[in-house]
Amino acid sequence: MxxxxxxxxxxxxxxxxxxxxxxxxxxxxxxxxxxxxxxxxxxxxxxxxVTDDGGSSGRLRREFDILPPGDIRNCMVALSEDEALLGKLFQYRFSSGKGLKGHSFGNLFLTALTHVTGDFPRAVKVSSEVLAIYGRIYPSTNQNVGLRATMEDNSVIEGETKISKSRKRIRRLELIPNKxxxxxxxxxxxxxxxxxxxxxxxxxxxxxxxxxxxxxxxxxxxxxxxxxxxxxxxxxxxxxxxxxxxxxxxxxxxxxxxxxxxxxxxxxxxxxxxxxxxxxxxxxxxxxxxxxxxxxxxxxxxxxxxxxxxxxxxxxxxxxxxxxxxxxxxxxxxxxxxxxx
CATH class of the missing domain: 3.40.50.10680 (CofD-like domains)
Known part of the structure; x- marks a missing residue:
């Protein structure tokens, strides 16, 4: 400090x-x-x-039609009152189990709360209260969005994971949908x-x-x-x-x-x-x-x-x-x- x-x-x-x-x-x-x-x-x-489409977040996004919870989960843990216990719980990642392997507990918690509350930002708010975080966390949008990149050679790549792995230089980035x-x-x-x-x-x-x-x-x-x-x-x-x-x-x-x-x-x-x-x-x-x-x-x-x-x-x-x-x-x-x- x-x-x-x-x-x-x-x-x-x-x-x-x-x-x-x-x-x-x-x-x-x-x-x-x-x-x-x-x-x-x-x-x-x-x-x-909220454009992540890889790993646990990407799987949950595709299977349950929710916003990707991973980055928001990390922010909640960073601001939580008890990073030592509740933070570790939310960051706990399953190393085995059919359908569970690779998922973090916090991602699953946010997914379940989204379905219980019917709203992802509301689920983030409730989860933040559980973790007693200092501050507020908002997704930049409540709509399911992806990324599209136009590269220097005018080729187009869709999806955050594919864009980040591309060896071409990015000229322009846009959201899908655009608005x-x-x-x-x-x-x-x-x-x-x-x-x-x-x-x-x-x-x-x-x-x-x-x-x-x-x-x-x-x-x-x-x-x-x-x-x-x-x-x-x-x-x-x-x-x-x-x-x-x-x-x-x-x-x-x-x-x-x-x-x-x-x-x-x-x-x-x-x-x-x-x-x-x-x-x-x-x-x-x-x-x-x-x-x-x-x-x-x-x-x-x-x-x-x-x-x-x-x-x-x-x-x-x-x-x-x-x-x-x-x-x-x-x-x-x-x-x-x-x-x-």
Missing amino acids: IAPPPGYQDVAGPLRIVSLGGGTGLSGLLHGLKEYARRGQVDITAIVT VRPLRDAIEAIAAADLITMGPGSLYTSVIPNLLVDGIASAIRRAQATKAYFANLMWQPWETMQFSASDHLKAIFSHGGKGTVDRVILNTRPLSGAQRRRYAAEKVFPVEMDSPRIEEMGVQVVGRSLLARSEKVRHDADAIAAVALELAIEARVRRINLRGK
Whole structure:
């Protein structure tokens, strides 16, 4: 836990942070923010992509016609009061059993609750109450959606799993169906936010899909909040090979419009030799942190030491949460000052 930066005591009420994404990147940020929420310093809302079609989530989606529960389950566990017990229960994955093998208990729980309540967002709300989470979690849409990618050679690939495994560069991403509605609660949270975050996480399969839901990108652009993108540390195999940080930003602007990001958060701590060698064997290298190009695009760069001390290259959850808190305070103070003029 990192102490709140100077200035927090001058800000009235909990800071409102809305985080968009999916996968382990979003759940890591939420885990880091949880202690601030526990202390009443932060009010957290997570808006989670629902295009996953692989693994347990994909099977449940096809068999029961529900939204994929996996990324939402990870977010609930990250924000839960008791990660040690209930969190482990929700993450428990069956290693055997006909029809059960590969499924996690949390995914099955959300599937059952969806059928009991008749509504996936309602099932998420009830599950969140069971886990006593700090914050709120919303799917980006309540409609069953998939992903379609147009590649550089004009070929078209459908399905998140196939897209992420393709060795072709993505030119454009869209949802299937193309027009899907957001949850009203998610739009209201964006409008009230002090800080809106995107990433870290897979650019094309975790971050951008949220921006393709009707109304979300425009709500972000209209919001008075600071809008921050936590840039990835490494290339995503095939999905973002040879991408620099500014290439990530260009893709976000291409799909969500300029104004969806006004800060890019870059890591300043170098990788260890062992980390570089481990990833170089797979032809995966660090994302180039090309600050001048980002600033030329009218976006401010925030550089911090964000690399976790581990064998794998990962963001440090406490470090990225501390940056989020700092930016939220800055945004709240700015809004208070504007109201006072």
